Amino acid sequence: MGARVAAGMAAVIETRGLIKTFGRTRALDGLDLRVGAGEIHGFLGPNGAGKSTTIRILLGLARADAGTARVLGRDPWRDAVELHRHVAYVPGDVNLWPNLTGGEAIDLLAGLRGGIDRRRRDELIRRFELDPTKRGRAYSKGNRQKVALIAALASDAELLLLDEPTAGLDPLMEALFRELVDELRDSGRTILLSSHILAEVERLCDRVTIIRRGRTVETGSLDELRHLRRTSVTAETERPPDELARLPGVHAAVVQDHRIELSVESDRLEDLLRALTKLGVRSLISRPPTLEEVFMRHYGAEPDEVA
């Protein structure tokens, strides 16, 4: 995945210091986000971190109180109409018109954006197994999501803003969604994908931005993020391994007789291995951090070290 990292490419999305307050709540508190052309960019953060607010500002639906946002080189608030011709959006919570059919809703959303590829529309309806003759009120959450996805994916938008697009989809449809994102990647589209499904982000995204309380806390390629993090190590040694717990860069060590579990900062891994060899290694399991672990550190109870 590292090969696709797009650090040098022209930015499709670039925000600096976005601030947005609702009453007394500060939803965005100086948010920075950069998405390069052709990139599939994961946008992560706990509930209420400001993901949807950011996306609404990128679409010109909401106006930032301070900071700058450029999307496809345009100011999304001032040039919303022109921008929307090139952007497709799938909201996290799709609300359809109760008495319009799914097919009508797809066509009307496409029409408002400025046209649709009919063949691709029909193909997507078939692949998503959507009944386009049902009324909006009769659709389940997953089917409403499909309607918005089909309308977005059948467009020829350069940029897709997807806010938890697979929420409510069954695993088969999730797999189809991943397939479709791969197709879009091959045709050079840019996607900002907000999601809570970490496996999905890990599988699809080139780069990731993690936000918390309206601020960017981490951004980079998945490899870079992993590198910053700790590796989990489980080892059995011939002599008691207690001393390992005192090595610099070692955390959360648990010793049981000759067995030790710990996590080590990635740049201290070599020191740890040397120490282990001296103790005599019987068995060794080392695992790089998953995105989930990267994540939990920002989401979870541990103090925010990055800031």
Next chain:
Amino acid sequence: MSAFAGTLRLARVHLRRDRLLLATLIAAFVATTALTAVSLEDLYPTSADRERAAETFAQDPAIAAIGGQPRNLVTLGGLVAFEVGVTYSAFVGLMSLLLVGRYTRGEEEAGRTELILAGAVGRRAPTAAALVVVAAADLAVGLGVALALVALGLPAAGSLSLGAWFAGNGILFAGLAALTAQLSRSKRAANGYALAALALAWALRAVGDAGDGTLTWLSPIGWGEEMHPFSGERWWPLALMAAGAAAATAGAFALLERREVGAGLIADRPGPPAAPTWLGTPTGLALRLARPALIAWVVGMFLFGLVYGSLADSIEQWVGENEAVEELLVGEETAGLVDAYLATALLILALIGTGCGVQIGLRPHAEEAAGRLELPATGAVSRLELLGAWGLVAALGMAAVLGAAGLGSGLGAAGATGEWDRVPNLLGGALAYLPAGLVMLGLALLLVGAAPRAAPLAWAALVAVGFLNTFGGMLDLPQALMDVSPFGHLARLPAEPLELGPLLAAAALGAALAAAGLAAFRARDVG
């Protein structure tokens, strides 16, 4: 009765959520009734004054068609009952049916009923809770009106009779709305059926009151009139209302057992798998979404116009038969009287028809609140187009509705009198109220753009304007207050000659309000 488990708990939720709304509605009914009584006492202080009023109103079929049968107008109580009786009972009915729709089908449509029924709550509880809350509000209106009138020194029996009429009508239409809520999956459609029933009740009463009174007995509003408040009260028509309410409620519960939660008895048919191109434009979307309401408005107002128009000949006959009246109205010709009646009918039709413009003008707010404005707003359309489309559809729709009302009354009047020039005459007269309607629409758009949370105030403004123009003259309200209403500034066609100036001024004001609304909509967050 496990089917009702949780009813009171749900009722408390509704009361908690709508406490301000309910209190305002109840207070408005009580306060304006009391205000009417005070003003009428000022206006007709002596029994000699009241006798003159009674002579003017007595037996006039036009007045009976609009305001109900006058009874015992020589007393203040009789005047009050005549002034507010049929109108307010219809309004209490309207309030009740809209509230029941909100608490039953509205909750179901929003998906909350499903969540609630998954708890230890009986299947009938949501409907029962709605009826409990609305019946309580109706009783509060009735009791409040009765106490206010007694406090003002009116006879207790009559005051109680008038209050019971209001409450009885309210509860009856609440039951009816619970019944129509079972039919369709959509709150709008359910409200529409209940509204049609209310309109029918009004029309039956209007024709009955203008004629020999037979049809009045087919209308729940008429049952209230037959209680004769302040003129030898009769209590047994209350039993008719109670029986009607009980039958409607029983029917609602029976239908409730036959359907699934979230579904309607009238099943959805599969619809078109694709949309025509015009739907993919803001105007096309607004038109498509407003279409069912527009059709109902146009048909309903045409029929309403037909009913009022066809009463024109009763006026002629009445004046012909009644020499005393002719003497009383020296200087006025029969034709002038018919014109005066038709002018009043047109004004009332226009005030009601403006409701169509306000309803559609506020629809973008409803769309936004339901989260359905966000996706269209991400299309390649400007904010101006997005909201302007609704304004356009509302204005054209209102024109169609006023045209239908004018055409209906023209055809009705022509059919009754044989004067076919009434058709273009009344059609034009009704359309001439469009600029005043545009002012109300402009206000609605301004609220949607600038203060979406306060959007329902557009309805309050229309009700206030309607009150000023129907009751204001009789209550002798100060001119400065009367001038607030755009309808008051326009010539009352066909009784008065057309004046172009006020029409243009009203249209310009409407356009200015709408423009301000659009500008505010552009400057704020959407969705």
